[in-house]
Amino acid sequence: MRDWLRIAVTGKQGQVVSSLVERGALSGAEIIAVGRPELDLIDHKSIRASLLKIKPDAIVSAAAYTAVDKAESEEALAFAVNAHGPTTVAEVANELGIPIVHLSTDYVFTGDKDGFYNEADETGPVSAYGRSKLAGELGVAAANPNHAILRTAWVYSPFGANFMKTMLRLAETRDSVNVVADQFGTPTSALDIADAVISVARRLSTDLDPKLRGVFHLTGGGEATWADFAEMIFSGLHARSGKHVSIGRITAADYPTPAKRPANSRLSNEKLKQTYGITAPDWKESAKVVLDRLL
Template identity: 75%
Template structure:
């Protein structure tokens, strides 16, 4: 099986490239300069040349704060680009798996968000990703949209790696403690995506299509995540770093973040039998590689 995935250096792309061979899947990563998400013709040409059995739409504009001043560019990539990828998949007669985000929700719900809950993004980034979901669904009925959250991995830039870097020169870090979500390993996402694509290729059941949530198990605040990172660091290197638990108001950013990013994964479990490990377990796997 051959899967084309958009992007070359993203966390999920890197994880798919690592996990694909062991799963018997040929992962072909395509990105700039040959594939530019604002160039529909380039998207169609490049993807048709690969002749994939499925397409994973992973590339995105992810600069959350910068998107507040570059909303048009965020929409061009996250909405129009994602739609063009889904259109190309439809023309090729293959399914598309599109990665989305917890940022499509406002974050003011008590309890976990279901796929059926009303969206209401509070940032330009969130609005662009929600528009992408609509575009993908309209362009290709053979689609799976996966909303995930708080992605980290051994690759690229992410919260876990930032904490490790800052901890090299500091003994204490202030971290937001009133935003709730679930850290999710890109390695786990890659494994799930491969499982989903394999199933889509052989099972036409409409229940396997649509929007699903895909996050690690359990919940945390950013401060909880940081404390777990520093606990692993203390065990492995002997360096102690404490966490100052602060509020979102004490760490202002251009883009508003959802206070609650907890997503229910029950639909994915029922449809595909996929349950990601507890976030602490998966974080340890990544930390063991990095420390």
């Protein structure tokens, strides 16, 4: 297996991109983040020119349109960024003869299943964002057989905007916060995602085993509701600062949004564990690491 890896990643500001840049040096990988204006996912000429110039050993397709609610009124733009753009990225990777690791989402599922979703379960997105991400999966897979599509969920990190940061911000001015308690999933640290992505890219670049290709799930270990996640955050805040914030457990119906969210976003990581030997830490362990940094 190659020791040093040159990885081009689409995007400059995202949580996963920032985490990849941080973790790359620790993992023997040179991470080259390329985004707008040099690489614009709706400008296919810029995609090709940027990636051919870098000449990477592998490409990580991380940039995405992530405004879930806004996508309901901007579905064409969401598809341009989340489906057509990554497909071109995969085409360029195929031309270069290198693998692509593409990041996807729990939103490709309806969220109606009891228990954890596995990779063989039928997809059925219930939002424009979910439809655009599923189209991206299909486009990437068709454009480059040398691919690993990693579906993740409930991403947070020390970078960018995310649920953990929002809760800490609300705690600055409130003594109580209402949080949805009937949506289930697993909080996932972008730092853990970055570690896994680098490992997957390294294997794909040297190992031709077809089992390494395809769709995999990558989330933290265990499960939680959004209210459980908030409770853990506020408990950590109280331990460090003495600040107490109580939680009002509400239903998703009490907090309507333009885009429907999957009620169940729990993804089984068993295939990734069996194929790559990658096991993500329990979500509470990883959340504590990020919370320590933010506080």
